[in-house]
Amino acid sequence: MKKMRKLLAVVLAGAMAASMSACGGTGTASSSAANSTAGSSAAASTEGSSAATSTTGTNAKNFKIRMVTDTGGVNDQSFNQSSWEGLQNLKKSIGADVNYVESKQESDYATNLDKAADDDAKLIWGIGFAMAESIGKAAKANPDIAYAIVDNGYDAKTMPKNVTGVMFRAQEPSFVVGYIAGKTTKTGKVGFVGGIKSNIIDQFEYGYKAGVDYAAKELKKKITVDAQYAESFSDAAKGKAIANSMFSSGCDIVFHAAGGVGVGVIQAAKDAGKYAIGVDRDQAYLAPKNVLTSALKLVHAAVEDVSKKAIAGKSIGGQTFTYGLTEDAVGIPTEHKLMGDATYNAALKVEEQIKSGKIVPPANKDDYAKFGK
């Protein structure tokens, strides 16, 4: 019995350690490059509303904004963290009252949104499309509070008028990195690793494929894209395995849109001495010699922008704000020593063409089929 107790203590300690490390996150030092580009772009994109905010500057201090994370937590190195950075910027720049509530399980969404409402928040952010249903319900129960959701459009059928959708045209940076991959590949074969199939990840996959095709047409050669899914957003080992098999079958560049899975993809590129392309934020810090570029999706710029609109008293509900290259909320990092100036400048030209509407990157399979023609 005594032995049992000892064993119990040891195992329990192990279990606690495991469970805690599971929810813990790592440092935030990583955001450097992505942030610096974002800083300038956010400033540019919000110039219009700055006049409005200065007149309502006194209001901003009392303006309570709460954010509810999805199960990734606030240190997820991805959109939760980025959104929180956006709100912290707001606190610094105009003194808004911001805070967050972390969700540990999916069943926490409803109670956490309710708690945020109890705090007398005027604007509540839900991060991630998994929260769409809960946001719709919470908004119905609290018609006086504005709700906004990242990565999910406003849907008049399931959501009341006080919900705002925030979407990104992720196909645009994906198209640009696809173009860069097409220009850079030597083997004529590149890879794509997705997380779990959904409309959001489709934007990345088909934007990327179209970008590769565009480069192939320009170079008058054939480039194939090998696309695979990890069925996870967290399994780094699986990402590594998929990327390894892609590299050994002849791919020399792999782009990922798979959250934590991508850490494994980048690791595999580092081991094989090949290239990986990062996503959401500038992931060059993970392997400076192997991350060719990153498809930036600057969630914090959008969060700041929409929040400022709300603070300025503009009506934001019942619609979807879409952010892309023209809003400077997506793009590629300025660091480009791995691809060289020629490719980088060509990529910037492609960006200009997307901005002017000459190229419309496809966001799903059907548009992609049309794009080829």
Added chain:
Amino acid sequence: MEKTAKILKKPITSTIIAIVCGFAVAAIVLAVAGYNPGSAFGALFSGIFSRPKYISNVIIKATPITLTALSVAFAYKVGLFNIGAEGQYIVGAVAANIVGYLCNFPPVIEIPLVILAGMVAGALWGGIVGLLKAKFGIHEVLTSIMLNWIAFYFSNLVVNSAAFHQPNSTAAYPVNASSYTMLLPNWKTSDAGMAAMSGTKWLREVMLKTDVNFGFLIAIAAAVFIWMLLYRSRKGYELRAVGLNHDAAEFAGIPVNKNIVITMLIAGALAGLAAALAITGTNPHRISTLSAFENNGFNGLSVAFIAGSSPIGCIFAGLLFGGLLYGGQSIQANIGAPSEIINIMIGTIVFFVALTAVVPKLAVRLEKRGMRNAK
């Protein structure tokens, strides 16, 4: 002196000392991190008690961990360490979700069916562990840790399978509404229900803003049942004998191996019950892709330990733990202290409970000193 010794010998005393020490350490950590411990604990308690709906949420949060704790505590009484409650919970949730989604009978049939599915799956998962231990003597800790991971990936496999995956989400299809175990799920959102509740604000808050459900009542019933089984039945006497010394039990003619299998079946069923009640009783009524263990089973270990593996104690320890988990978020939301603080506090409490073996020894020493002084 003798009185102090007597109080110290009671198991509840050491638990309370452990909890007080846990709060003390958390206060030190908070102070070092630059937060006022007083306002932090104020936020914690107001996050638990200040509104009726918060209390309701604590009870909802406490339901699954009370049942998984019961699973662990029951197995522990028979000398088995059920670290596999986590995996048993996961397979229970998968089975309940699948059955609740595929079948759509009237609630009187549907609810027992879904709950039974969860219990059977959990029992099966626990039974494998028991069988391997009884037949081949493989240690239950090893097998159940492995089965936890198998359950984890099995759950993700089901969530992502074409048959159950809800497109554009990270989750499976939810169960049918006929399997809901909330209090009057249809009436409360109907016009008649709204009208009846409009007068009492707290009732409206509890009913509409929380998933108040029958789960905790079932958890209490299960705790009483396990207590009766252990202490008021012949079978329970056998089981406890196996737990105390299984060689002696075998010598006394008690079928040890059979009892080990039975124990693990029941323990697994309890964890499965926890999962089924969570699926039927709380939003979003479905399983979703797991990126890490949700700790429903592992938290049960801590709760069982705080309760000193007493079945009835699990109810109170479960409520304490549920309160810390739910109220702990208010510390973050109100004063900005990281929610990790609450994890440190929980860890410290469990740590001190592990140390409480010291307390009865202290009592013995006090007694001795008392006797010496008397002479």
